[in-house]
Amino acid sequence: MKLLRKKRVLLLLFVSFVLVLFLNTNWMAWFYPIQYKNEIRAQSQSYEVDPFLIASIIRVETNFKTSKESRKGAIGLMQLMPDTANWIMEQAKIPHTSLDELKHEPDRNIQLGTWYLKNLSEQFDGNPIAMIAAYNAGPGKVNEWLKNGVWDGTFESIKDIPFGETRHYVQRVIYYYNQYVDIYDTF
Structure with a gap:
């Protein structure tokens, strides 16, 4: 007894x-952790991009694992294509970084990826849904869809995105974005 x-x-x-x-x-942060907060915060402030959006894209692209390389050749945390990374460094007048460094260095990869998000935001008049789609499919494709009326660029019509991979990508980024905003008070 x-x-x-x-x-x-x-x-x-x-x-x-x-x-x-x-x-x-x-406790929900245990299930939705954000790594590289300082790097994301610094680049977010520098380029005026929502830090939760940056974290959401990193989560979907690589789940915060450095040194990733996709089958198509995209590299690093934010999965930048080498040609896009070189174009960003030229346009942003950022000192040249080797692709190997870009692949393994979170800070530089986040810097280039965040600059690119800012650029996409400007191209799509601040429309975050079109910006996310363009990050995945490329701005040319998204502009084509918008111009031809295939997709109107809104959250409500994500189902109309003609590429399944991009449609799923946008849905996942938005899902993680909403989770991060709900879980974390500030960044």
Whole structure:
């Protein structure tokens, strides 16, 4: 009988501890962590791009794992194509970075990716949905869809994006963006 009482007391203490831990922490952040916060914050401020959007794109592209390379050749955290990365460095007048450094250095990759997001935002008049689609499919394709009336660039018509990969990509980025905004008070 005493052993049973001790087990109940221990169980009650354990449940109480877990409950206190649960209520006093942002436990959802365990499931939706954001890595490289300082780098994202710095580039976000520098280029005036929403840090949660940057984090969402990184989450979808690489899940915060550096040194990733896609089958198509996109590299680093933000999965930049080498030609796009070279174009960004030229346009933004950012000192040239080797592709190997761009692949392995989170800060430089986030800098170039964030500059590109700012550029896409300007191209699409601040429309974040079109900007996300263009980050995946390219601005030429998205402009073509918009010009030809295939897609109107709105959240409500994401289902009309003609490329399944891009449609799914936009949905995933928006999902993570909403999760991050709900979970984290500030960046």
